[in-house]
Amino acid sequence: MKNIVILSAITALLVLSGCSKDPKVDEATSAATNEVVKDKAAEKVSSVETETVSSKEASVVRDNGSALSSSDSMSSLENDLATIYFDFDKFNIRADMQSRVSTDASIVNKKASKFSIKLEGNCDEWGSDEYNFALGLRRSNTVKKALIAEGVSASRIAMVSFGESNPTCTTKTRDCWAKNRRVDFKLLP
Amino acid sequence: MKILISFLIAVTIAYASDATIEVIKKVDSLPTLAVEDSSVSYSKEFKMKFFKSLVADLNVISLFNVDRHYRKINYDASEVSYENKDINYVLRYKLSRDDRGALNIELKILNKNNTVFSKNYKVNNPKIYMFVAHTIAYDINSYMGEPPVEWMKRRVIFSRIVSPRKSELVIADYTLSYQHIVVKGGFNIFPKWANKEQNAFYYSSLDEKRPTLKYVNVKTGRKRVIKSSDGMMICSDVNDDGSKLLLTMAPTGQPDVYLYDVKTKRSKKLTNYGGIDVGGQFMGKDRVAFVSDRLGYPNIFAKNINSGSIEQMVYYGKSNIACSSFGEYLVYKSRESSESFSDNTFNLHLISTETDFIRRLTAVGVNEFPRFSIDGDAIIFIKNYKAQSSIGIIRLNHNKNYLFPLKYGKVQSMDW
Numbered sequence A: 001m002k003n004i005v006i007l008s009a010i011t012a013l014l015v016l017s018g019c020s021k022d023p024k025v026d027e028a029t030s031a032a033t034n035e036v037v038k039d040k041a042a043e044k045v046s047s048v049e050t051e052t053v054s055s056k057e058a059s060v061v062r063d064n065g066s067a068l069s070s071s072d073s074m075s076s077l078e079n080d081l082a083t084i085y086f087d088f089d090k091f092n093i094r095a096d097m098q099s100r101v102s103t104d105a106s107i108v109n110k111k112a113s114k115f116s117i118k119l120e121g122n123c124d125e126w127g128s129d130e131y132n133f134a135l136g137l138r139r140s141n142t143v144k145k146a147l148i149a150e151g152v153s154a155s156r157i158a159m160v161s162f163g164e165s166n167p168t169c170t171t172k173t174r175d176c177w178a179k180n181r182r183v184d185f186k187l188l189p
Numbered sequence B: 001m002k003i004l005i006s007f008l009i010a011v012t013i014a015y016a017s018d019a020t021i022e023v024i025k026k027v028d029s030l031p032t033l034a035v036e037d038s039s040v041s042y043s044k045e046f047k048m049k050f051f052k053s054l055v056a057d058l059n060v061i062s063l064f065n066v067d068r069h070y071r072k073i074n075y076d077a078s079e080v081s082y083e084n085k086d087i088n089y090v091l092r093y094k095l096s097r098d099d100r101g102a103l104n105i106e107l108k109i110l111n112k113n114n115t116v117f118s119k120n121y122k123v124n125n126p127k128i129y130m131f132v133a134h135t136i137a138y139d140i141n142s143y144m145g146e147p148p149v150e151w152m153k154r155r156v157i158f159s160r161i162v163s164p165r166k167s168e169l170v171i172a173d174y175t176l177s178y179q180h181i182v183v184k185g186g187f188n189i190f191p192k193w194a195n196k197e198q199n200a201f202y203y204s205s206l207d208e209k210r211p212t213l214k215y216v217n218v219k220t221g222r223k224r225v226i227k228s229s230d231g232m233m234i235c236s237d238v239n240d241d242g243s244k245l246l247l248t249m250a251p252t253g254q255p256d257v258y259l260y261d262v263k264t265k266r267s268k269k270l271t272n273y274g275g276i277d278v279g280g281q282f283m284g285k286d287r288v289a290f291v292s293d294r295l296g297y298p299n300i301f302a303k304n305i306n307s308g309s310i311e312q313m314v315y316y317g318k319s320n321i322a323c324s325s326f327g328e329y330l331v332y333k334s335r336e337s338s339e340s341f342s343d344n345t346f347n348l349h350l351i352s353t354e355t356d357f358i359r360r361l362t363a364v365g366v367n368e369f370p371r372f373s374i375d376g377d378a379i380i381f382i383k384n385y386k387a388q389s390s391i392g393i394i395r396l397n398h399n400k401n402y403l404f405p406l407k408y409g410k411v412q413s414m415d416w
Helices: A009-020 A056-067 A074-080 A095-109 A130-149 A174-180 B002-015 B044-060 B126-143
Strands: A002-006 A033-037 A049-053 A116-121 A157-161 A182-188 B032-037 B089-097 B103-111 B114-123 B156-163 B166-172 B179-186 B188-193 B200-205 B212-217 B223-228 B233-238 B244-249 B256-261 B267-269 B277-283 B287-292 B299-304 B310-312 B320-326 B329-335 B346-352 B358-360 B366-372 B378-385 B388-395 B400-405 B410-415
Touching (some): A074 A182, B103 B126, B114 B126, B156 B188, B188 B233, B200 B233, B329 B366, B366 B410, B378 B410
Parallel strands (some): A116 A157, B256 B277
Antiparallel strands (some): A002 A049, B156 B410, B188 B200, B244 B256, B256 B267, B299 B310, B320 B329, B388 B400
């Protein structure tokens, strides 16, 4: 379940726009000019608007949970799908990852055939510009092409890139960074 | 001789307003300004916070050599404090709390013990004292007859990664000292103001099946979905009147730059290269700059929206991965070292489409997320150097950089 909370955006506007207003001059009260830098937040704090975005994953568990045996559940199938790792600054599938891709493709085509697949591309610490997200996407796209070559329908595959924003390891070592250059599999209903 | 003089004058006029040429101003030539505190309320800690915030803003307007010493004096004292007797301008202020808890500020500027400027300010919530400091600096800049520094009053919106796949969208003042979280609880990145008025913004949500661009009206707090795309869905830039967006989408796995019409909701693909084309930036009405790896490494290119020809914009650096434009100017982020497993240096450079000059704007550290101010007078950016992150302001025409240390959090993206 994912909650997205829009936190008192009105308050932010009122608070932050206060200074951008033209100065209010009150020459009658002082030789100096008076400016009221408005702070409506102190006077009127708007209620927090909370919107719950329904999670499709959650609804699947609720709607179809009884129909799924535990061994076929999405989470257990996801655990069976192996992450594909990449070399530094590389986007091709390494020789030692080929068998993983084949195994993953087999699971996707058989046990998980009723689900769609989301490929999540990740990078190591190279910044969070759009270009770095594009590099993560390139890794997802490589795995997508490999899955298609193994007979997975392209229409079942969605892709996303998390850039460097989804690390599994955060220490500054070679081994750690190698763990972050990867594509994870997620199943979608 | 006449020809030589004429030539020199012509060159001077031609390049007088070129921001890619560094303006070297002697610091000594600026008038001096000292700040005196006459406050009667508030703790010493709060008084020092306000003093530091005001001194920082007075430095950023780049019109004075600002004395950093904190001095106390009676507000009505006829003479400036002894230590300030040789200072050109003395800014004296008095903070006081009224019965309703509001922060009141009396302020005057003394020149040779004569009051040359005075104004009173009031803010109901003392916690947003930094906005008063910004406003005071803005007013003093105007009093000195300089072009308005509107950007000082504008807001910054940025995304902050708080844990893997969790982020917050935050609205802040230009020094990021006041921060207000507007969206949290999901994985939302790349916020972008939707218009000049800054009353709405776009952001990318990665919580859906496909990356989705959303729009939030700041006044009402309501949000709506704009568009989804497989792979990537980012609003890279918004044109001056907010009617057109430059999006990065990758419906077939290839990231490309698209022009999106807000009214008709139609998008037009602008780039067709089979590699990476991202980060579109409007350059005037008909041109778009973007980042592409079409030469085998990331670099900055531009193309006319209505024609197919593509022009390489930058000929310096082998890894230019982000840019921001204002009129003829382009500021870009360039990787200047290639360490595989240690910190690299990323510097910002400024170029003009009218000249061949390149101006390096930063020297050390990781400098990123450059954004021009609304009037092109300043550039805001994030600097990471020696385990300290700061927000930086570059005054292009004053050849000065200012840094404000950030308290916490890693900035993912930022718009001004």
